Amino acid sequence: MKNKNSDITVSNNSNQNLLYNFTKIFKMKRILFLIIFTIISNNFYSQDVPTSERNALISIFNNMNGANWSAGSKLNWNTSNPVSTWAGVNVFEDDNGQFHVYLLELLDNNLKGSIPTSIQNLPYLNRIFIGYGSISSIPNELGNLTNLNELLIISSGSIQLPTTIQNLNNLNLIRLEATTGNIILPSTFGNLKNLNTLMLSAPLLSSFPSSTTNLKNTLTRLEIDNNKISTFPSEISDLLNLQYLRFTYNGNLTSIPTNFSNLSKLEFLSIIDTNKKITCDNPTFFSSFPNLNTISFIGVNTSKYFDLSQNKMLKTVLIDSEKLEVVNFSNGTNNLTNEFTNKFGDTLLKNIKCVSVDNPTNAQSGTSPYNYWTVNWFNNTKNYLSDCSAFLSTANISKPNLKIFPNPVKNIVHIESEGNKINGEIYSTNGQFLKLVSSKEINISDLKKGIYILKLNTENGILTQKIIKE
Template sequence: MKNILTLLLTVLTSFSMMADVSVSDKAVLLKLYKATNGDNWTTKWDLNTPISTWYGVKLDGDKVIAINLSDNNLVGEIPSEISSLVNLQELNLHKNNISGSIPYALENLKELKVLDLSFNKLTGIIPATICEMNNLKDLELYMNRISGELPSQIGNLKSLETLAVFNNEIEGQIPNSLYEVKTLKVLLLNSNKIVGKLSVNVANLENLENLSLFENNMDGQVPFDLEKLNNLKEMNISYNMFSGLTSRKLAVLDTLNMTMVNDKGVAVLLDVKMDVERPLVSED
């Protein structure tokens, strides 16, 4: 009798562990499948099997906590209903053929830590609502056709470690609030249409390891305050319109040795002040 009871408990536990997600969550996944031409994905979902077996879907109990469908031939648009997966911690759709815009409703994904929509065909702006995703650590939107400006509220992302939005059509200036995100380690804004000066407040980004502003339209003097970033290992701010003096330390750190574009469109090297030991007063 004891053995039968043990067997029954084991079976019940197994069924419990195999419990599927809610009907509403399953409906959202099916919406994503249909909206991105799931029948032609590289690795398809077998819709007749438990969701726990679906490629790229990670569950915690009956909750969907991660979707990773990178490089899987998704074609179509991201359905706004995906914002109903409120337990989602990772959404990775890197390197597909996703078009349309970034859904504003993503703000509902309060648990999201990783949002990677890079290497797609997204257009439109970066919704300011993304700045309400307080747990976000990794925001990668590079290699798209995103336009508009960086949201002024981006400084609200106090846990952000990686911001990679290079190779888009982003305009305007770097928001002042971004310089207050002290958790930032990687800031890649290159190959856009960003203008304005690089603020001396860049020195606030004390954990920054990689800075790329390459190929934009920024001007003014390169702040000597960059020398205060002791963790900075990689930097490329060339092919902007920065002018004035720079230090040997910063010129050596820059990948292209501070090669800028002058007002005639000609590539020139910034003058290096070889005897600078202490930062000069820089423009803001």
């Protein structure tokens, strides 16, 4: 056939062939698409765990009030969807292409009931985190999970671990928090061979398992929070590899044992006493821990003086004490880094009188790194020195028997005291000696306006007083 508008001849056979070929290609692509979709779909649904593991999870769901979990917590649970899509469940693929549950995180306030014995059918579990509900019991079958590395349980009631916990040779972290109850650890707990982190928090916790001493070769981190232990556990002093220790207390404990000095590897030490009954009155207490980089003492009754000069690794210090007045922080390293975050003294009482540092001039002017420091100064007067020893004997003098006036002063400082003999020195705030004092009238007219330290040696003792020259 010849087109009227052209010289091109198109045969009907050619049209039919084109249509046939197009239809054939379309069908092939459609078949290919269906094959690919089927492969992807099958692969997605084949990423599932053995039936025994799926059933174990369903048992947990049924035993622990799963129907009332929040929508996010129970997403896809107890459905035909692959277990890998269930909220809080992670799986891994072994060398044979089989998937297994290795992580279980159930975090919901509506968790209620006991952990079922079928949890033993999750043999590849590496991490368990069950929390924020009420867990009534933990079965002995937990001891069959020999691949478990981390166990974290938070419950509103008490928590009691089974004796079979000793079988978990790969366990390296335990965190237990009973928000209103107690924590009971079996004696077999000390047989754990690789435990390096233990974190306990329970308001009714009143004792510490003696078998903990068996962990002295492995335990490096210990946190005991919100407890009522009546005697500071002597077992802690046997944990010679301990590097991190936090003790938060709300009971009647009054002292820290002297054998704490055994913990020479400590890098982090935090003791917080909400009742302000624990006492640490040894000025050189921290010298036993040369590796400390963090100190946190809150609510602890300290001495008036702490010596931190031997702690050359320190970067963070928080000593919120009502009694502390003088700190020796001349450790040779506190002016070398900007990473310090330090606080000394009680925020309300403002009781710090002197802090000795490596660079008093920079500290006094607030130059880095000292601009990150918070010191609650007595009389709101900053007083960084290279040597604060002059302040250490002020408690030996009866201040009512000695008066220094006027202060502020323009030219002459008058001293009124019962004794006749007075001698001493005047220093700048950075510790520089300026002049001797040998009478009850001190002429400072030659000094510039500013703040100075007057140290007096009287018959009644030593007194250090800050004077302001107008």
